[in-house]
Structures are given as C-alpha cells and as structure tokens.
Amino acid sequence: MMMNDLILRRFTVGSFPVNGYLVADPVTRIGAFIDPGGFSKEIEVFVKERHILLRHLFITHGHWDHTEGLVEFTGRYQAQSYAGEGEVNAASHSLRGGEIIEVGHLQFHALPTPGHTPCGISYSVPGCVFTGDALFCGTVGGTGSLKEAKRQIDHIRKHVFSLPDETLVFPAHGPMTTVGIEKYTNPFFR
Structure with a gap:
C-alpha cells in the first residue's frame, strides 16, 4: 500500500505469526519495521525493489513472537531498535512514551500502552497507529490482572483514542x- 505520505506493507512473520509492518518515507526511502517477529525473503525482496534503507526496528512489547526476528534484522541492516523500558534487553533504545523518532521525514510518536506487558509502546505516524497486542479489532490483548487491564484501557483511551477517528489501527494480530x-x-x- 502506498499512501500519500508513506510506503506501507504488512508482512506475516514468525513461527507464531504476527503482523509485521514496513513503513518508509517515500522521499528519503528511510524505513522502519514494526514488530520484527521474523524475517523472510519477501521482506528482503520488497526492501531491495523499493530501495528502502531500513534503519529502525520498532518493538511494541517484549513477547518472543514480536522479537524472534530481531537478530536477523540487525544482522542484515544497520537498524537501531526501540522498545519500552525493560521490555527487550537487546533493544538499542528504551522508550517511556512521548518520544518522537524521525524516520526520514516521517515522525513516529511513541505512545505508552502498558497492560498487556508492563511497558508496551504503540507507534503513531499521521493517519496510522501500530498497537501491537494492546488493541485489536474488537478486543484488546490479555493482561495478568484486573489492575493491568484497567491500566491498559486507560492508556488506550488517553493515547490512542485521542487520535482522529479515521486513523487506521494496525494491530499485531x-x-x-x-x-x-x-x-x-x-x-x-463501554
């Protein structure tokens, strides 16, 4: 899919399949892969054909199905990785939420969406938000307690539902x- 302001492609990746998303600036061709749960030849071909400079890996949370491909991605591309504080030890950068990460001319906002895991992060760029397992179509990701469930709901309301209603939500499943x-x-x- 190519929207006016970005290149976007969904890939099904990993041994427990997740939706991984490649997003790139169409001008600079600098890109990010969101939830590197696995790597495939299809990703490599797309990156080469579109002349994308894959420089960023955004991890929504530390569960293995979202990080299984991290080593392969970092071995193939000079990419910095980002995750919520304490979620992924191998991540290059720890986020608390509120940070802005520049991917070419695109500005990704790190939105704190804890609950499914202690320091989950969603990533938004105008018109899109990538929610990992925090928010799905018609449901939310599971939590370990009612307290964490309430925390997750509150953070989604505050940070995701404050985006325009027409914003596309891209979950990991x-x-x-x-x-x-x-x-x-x-x-x-409700």
Whole structure:
C-alpha cells in the first residue's frame, strides 16, 4: 500500500505469526519495521525493489513472537531498535512514551500502552497507529490482572483514542480497523 505520505506493507512473520509492518518515507526511502517477529525473503525482496534503507526496528512489547526476528534484522541492516523500558534487553533504545523518532521525514510518536506487558509502546505516524497486542479489532490483548487491564484501557483511551477517528489501527494480530470503530464499538471501552 502506498499512501500519500508513506510506503506501507504488512508482512506475516514468525513461527507464531504476527503482523509485521514496513513503513518508509517515500522521499528519503528511510524505513522502519514494526514488530520484527521474523524475517523472510519477501521482506528482503520488497526492501531491495523499493530501495528502502531500513534503519529502525520498532518493538511494541517484549513477547518472543514480536522479537524472534530481531537478530536477523540487525544482522542484515544497520537498524537501531526501540522498545519500552525493560521490555527487550537487546533493544538499542528504551522508550517511556512521548518520544518522537524521525524516520526520514516521517515522525513516529511513541505512545505508552502498558497492560498487556508492563511497558508496551504503540507507534503513531499521521493517519496510522501500530498497537501491537494492546488493541485489536474488537478486543484488546490479555493482561495478568484486573489492575493491568484497567491500566491498559486507560492508556488506550488517553493515547490512542485521542487520535482522529479515521486513523487506521494496525494491530499485531488480526485485521486492521480504525480509531473510531474501536472507540465506539469495542466492548472493552463501554
């Protein structure tokens, strides 16, 4: 998919399949891969064909199905990796939320969405938000306690649902959705 302001492609990656997303600036061709749960020849071909400079790896949380491909990605590309504080020991950068990461001319905002894991991060760029396992189409990622579930719901309301309703939501599992659809119809937010 190529939107006006970015190149976007979803890949199903890893031994426990996750939606991994390659997002790149169409001008500079600098790109990021979100949730490197695995690597495939298909990714390599896409990067080469589109002349993408893959420089960033964004990890939404530290579960193995979202990080399984990290070593292979960093071995193939000179990419810096980003994850919530304490989520992934091998990450180059720890995030708390509120940071802005420049990917070419694109500005990704790190949004704190803890609950599914202690320091989960979602990443937004105008028109899109990548929520990992925090928010899915019609549901949310599981938590270990009611306290963590409430924390997750509160952070999604504050940081994700404050985005425009037409913002596309790209979760790590299942189909994409929009902020508006989830805000008004997801049963976890009633």
